[in-house]
Structure formats: structure tokens, C-alpha cells
Amino acid sequence: MSSAGPTRTSDSLADVVEMLLDKGIVINADIVVSVGQTELLGIELRAAIASFETAAQYGLQFPEGTNMDRVEAASGRDALPGDENGPLAPVIDAANAGDDESSEGTDDTHDSGAGESSDDETSQTAEEDDADDEETETTEATTESGGDDADG
Amino acid sequence: MSAPTADPGTSVSDGRYVYCVVAVEEDESDERDDWSEPNGVDGAEAYLVTSDGVGAVVHRCERTPNPADLSSVKRSLLRHQHVVDAAGEAFGTPLPFRFGTVVEGGDEAVERWLTETADTQRKHLDALSGKWEYRIEVGWDEDALAETVESNDDRLRELAEKLEDSSEGTSYLLQKQYDKRLSDLVYGEREARVSDLVERLDPLIDRMEELGRPSVSLEDDQGSDRQSDDGPTLRVAVFAPKQNEIPIGDVLDDVEADPETTAVQYTGPWPPYTFAPSLGDEGNGNGESTESNADTTDVGPGAGGA
Numbered sequence: 001m002s003s004a005g006p007t008r009t010s011d012s013l014a015d016v017v018e019m020l021l022d023k024g025i026v027i028n029a030d031i032v033v034s035v036g037q038t039e040l041l042g043i044e045l046r047a048a049i050a051s052f053e054t055a056a057q058y059g060l061q062f063p064e065g066t067n068m069d070r071v072e073a074a075s076g077r078d079a080l081p082g083d084e085n086g087p088l089a090p091v092i093d094a095a096n097a098g099d100d101e102s103s104e105g106t107d108d109t110h111d112s113g114a115g116e117s118s119d120d121e122t123s124q125t126a127e128e129d130d131a132d133d134e135e136t137e138t139t140e141a142t143t144e145s146g147g148d149d150a151d152g
Numbered sequence: 153m154s155a156p157t158a159d160p161g162t163s164v165s166d167g168r169y170v171y172c173v174v175a176v177e178e179d180e181s182d183e184r185d186d187w188s189e190p191n192g193v194d195g196a197e198a199y200l201v202t203s204d205g206v207g208a209v210v211h212r213c214e215r216t217p218n219p220a221d222l223s224s225v226k227r228s229l230l231r232h233q234h235v236v237d238a239a240g241e242a243f244g245t246p247l248p249f250r251f252g253t254v255v256e257g258g259d260e261a262v263e264r265w266l267t268e269t270a271d272t273q274r275k276h277l278d279a280l281s282g283k284w285e286y287r288i289e290v291g292w293d294e295d296a297l298a299e300t301v302e303s304n305d306d307r308l309r310e311l312a313e314k315l316e317d318s319s320e321g322t323s324y325l326l327q328k329q330y331d332k333r334l335s336d337l338v339y340g341e342r343e344a345r346v347s348d349l350v351e352r353l354d355p356l357i358d359r360m361e362e363l364g365r366p367s368v369s370l371e372d373d374q375g376s377d378r379q380s381d382d383g384p385t386l387r388v389a390v391f392a393p394k395q396n397e398i399p400i401g402d403v404l405d406d407v408e409a410d411p412e413t414t415a416v417q418y419t420g421p422w423p424p425y426t427f428a429p430s431l432g433d434e435g436n437g438n439g440e441s442t443e444s445n446a447d448t449t450d451v452g453p454g455a456g457g458a
Contacts, residue, residue, distance in 0.1 A: 004401030006420040016233050023425035024250035032257040033164050034216040
């Protein structure tokens with residue numbers, strides 16, 4: 001911070017997300033039909049932004065009753081395209097529904113049925129068929145390194 | 153809160169997407185009626201609907217917002233903010249609405265709602281006038297704090313000396329003592345720095361609210377910059393008069409000059425998202441008033457299970 005004033009840089013985008021989705025006035029008048037699916041959108045958005053694990057590490061808290069299958073699906077589970085110009089769209093919701101390799105050992109809730117269960121959210125799933133197949137293999141590598149430290 | 157939540161992309165009859173409410177001087181209503189801002193959410197043009205000295209910034213829409221992918225969510229959020237910024241510049245501190253607020257029934261419905269609620273809205277707008285929200289995040293380096301503490305504490309020095317020339321068994325215990333004392337002191341040091349900072353900011357601000365753990369940045373590769381590992385941080389929103397913007401920055405500059413400070417984020421001015429009153433029950437006139445409740449985020453968990 002070189003000058004004393006506040007800034008609004010690209011970093012501020014995180015603030016915008018948090019404020020617009022979490023804060024702000026919610027009116028409850030007869031004429032209101034929607035205040036957006038902000039909670040859900042916020043969760044999916046954040047989950048999709050970072051990987052599921054990273055989000056958890058940052059202390060992302062899911063409200064009780066959250067359908068974790070959906071969140072996991074929304075997070076893309078394994079890896080997100082690192083490049084922000086990349087095809088981010090497909091990772092929102094049910095991203096892994098079609099993958100049968102299911103390589104994550106810890107992920108017992110994400111069996112083959114989990115993907116289909118979120119089909120009711122059709123509005124979000126329109127365009128995600130194409131790009132999820134290639135991004136399933138990043139977490140595997142870390143799981144096997146703990147076995148050989150038994151020197152005493 | 154039982155706010156209606158139509159599914160994204162639902163058709164609405166003569167819908168209006170609402171950004172914020174602003175104060176409009178009655179005598180200039182006519183010219184202010186011309187205000188508009190292109191480039192709203194979904195590329196719509198935002199304009200002003202006024203009644204009784206308050207105006208709602210809206211755009212016409214046929215559906216509730218339905219950003220289909222991450223980049224369009226980003227775009228929509230930024231455009232929403234862009235319009236609220238423009239309105240704030242033109243009319244002063246706005247009452248900012250949550251992203252995705254849509255009402256039905258056209259300008260007439262909005263106008264009617266404004267008329268019904270004008271007194272309360274004006275009261276809130278007056279109270280917020282000239283003040284804005286700022287967000288402050290300060291991080292400290294755990295190791296640097298530890299070094300500072302180590303060099304200033306006699307007891308630690310003593311323990312360190314004993315450690316050097318002690319036998320293996322003793323040194324284990326001494327090391328335990330050392331670590332315990334160090335972590336206590338680092339914790340205390342951090343607390344002291346936070347409360348010192350809060351104390352210095354106090355005369356400059358109206359209110360302060362802790363923001364808790366950071367949410368994830370949309371720029372995912374910047375996440376690591378923003379949040380240096382798991383070092384201790386202070387993360388707050390403050391509500392302050394515009395003229396205190398620079399004095400607050402001066403205080404933060406001082407803090408940033410400390411070698412133990414890893415990062416200072418100071419963003420704003422924002423509309424008072426965190427400090428906005430709740431307008432929850434005014435439209436339908438039922439229930440008790442919740443005006444003093446600044447935070448509407450504690451919505452039930454229901455939506456998640458949908």
C-alpha cells in the first residue's frame with residue numbers, strides 16, 4: 001500500500017463476491033419474487049472456485065442441511081482448470097457424474113448414484129458435458145507417501 | 153428469513169431487478185429521473201424509479217438472474233457493483249440490496265413499495281449519509297512475531313541458555329517449557345497488536361464488524377497471496393465517514409511498516425453492505441421490526457438442501 005487511501009483492485013473481487021452474496025439488504029415485500037439463490041450460489045461459486053479441499057482448509061463452512069453431494073460435485077472434486085480462461089463452466093454441479101474411475105479414497109459419498117441425484121438442478125447443468133473427463137487425477141499422487149517412515 | 157427464492161431463470165411478469173435505494177431530493181426529482189446507467193447485470197440499462205424522496209435503482213427484466221457459469225457470475229456481480237457505485241456517486245450512500253433481488257409488477261409496484269416504505273428508507277439513508285464501508289485485513293508473520301518475542305523476553309533467553317548446557321532428558325523438558333511460553337507470548341503479542349490497531353481506528357470509525365475467516369478469492373491463483381499461510385490476521389469491515397478514509401489509511405500504513413506485518417488490505421469505499429439495516433418486514437406489515445439488525449446473513453440452512 002503506497003498511499004494512504006483504500007483501493008479497489010482485482011483483489012477486491014473477493015470482497016464483491018462476499019458482500020453481494022452474503023450481505024446486502026433482503027426485502028420481504030409482497031412484490032418480491034426472488035432474492036436470488038444467493039446461499040446456494042455462494043456455496044457453489046466458492047466451491048467451484050477452489051477445490052473442495054482448499055475451501056475446507058480456508059474454513060469454508062457449509063450450512064447444516066447442505067447437500068454435500070452437490071457441493072462436492074460443484075467443486076469438481078479433483079482439480080479445477082487452473083487457467084481462468086479455461087472452461088470453468090462445466091465444473092458447476094454434477095461435474096463427475098459420468099466418471100466411473102472415482103479415484104478419491106476419502107470420497108465415500110460420491111458413488112455412482114451421487115451424480116444423478118442432482119439432476120433436479122437442471123438450470124445449472126446445461127453445458128457441462130464436454131470438459132470434465134480430463135481432470136480427475138491430481139489427488140491420487142499424494143496418498144501413498146506415508147508408509148515408509150518407521151525408523152525408530 | 154422467509155424471503156421468496158424463485159429459481160434462477162424463472163419468468164417474471166414485468167420484473168424489475170433492484171440494485172439499491174438512494175435518497176433523491178424532492179425538488180430535483182425531475183432531472184434526477186433522467187439518471188441511468190448502461191451496463192447493468194445482463195447488459196440491461198439501470199434507471200431510477202422515485203417516490204417521496206427516495207429512489208430505487210432498477211432494470212427491466214423478464215427472468216430472475218441465471219448466470220450459467222463462473223465467468224458470467226463474475227461479470228454479473230461486477231456489473232451489479234458497477235451500477236451501485238454509479239448510483240452512490242450520483243446520490244450519495246445507497247442502501248444496497250442483495251444480488252439477485254427481483255420484484256414483480258413493473259415501475260408501479262416499485263413506486264408503491266417506495267411510497268409505503270419511504271419514511272423508514274429516508275431515516276436509514278440519512279443515518280448512512282456520507283459514510284461508507286471499508287474492509288480491512290491485516291496479516292502477521294508468525295515466525296517474525298516469534299523472533300520479536302524471543303528477543304524481548306528474559307525468561308525465554310534464560311530457558312535458551314539453560315537448554316544449551318543441559319543433558320538430554322532435561323533439555324526435553326526445557327524445550328517443552330520454552331515452546332509453551334513462546335506460543336503463549338506470540339498469541340499475546342498478536343492479540344496486543346490487534347487491540348492496539350482497533351483502539352487506534354476507534355476514533356475514526358462508527359462501527360466495526362469482524363468478518364471471520366476469509367472467503368475464497370475468485371482469482372484462484374491469488375488466493376495464496378491474499379492469505380499468507382495460516383498466519384494470524386485481523387479481518388474486519390468498518391463503517392466510517394468518507395473524510396476519515398485517509399486517516400484510517402495512515403494508521404494502516406503505520407501498521408504495515410512493522411516488519412512483522414505481512415500484508416495489509418484496505419478496500420473501499422463500499423456501500424454499507426455489512427452495515428445496512430434490515431428492511432425485512434416492511435412491505436407486508438407483519439411481524440416485529442428488525443431494523444436494528446445489521447446483519448441479514450443468518451438465513452436458515454434450508455436452501456442448501458433444495
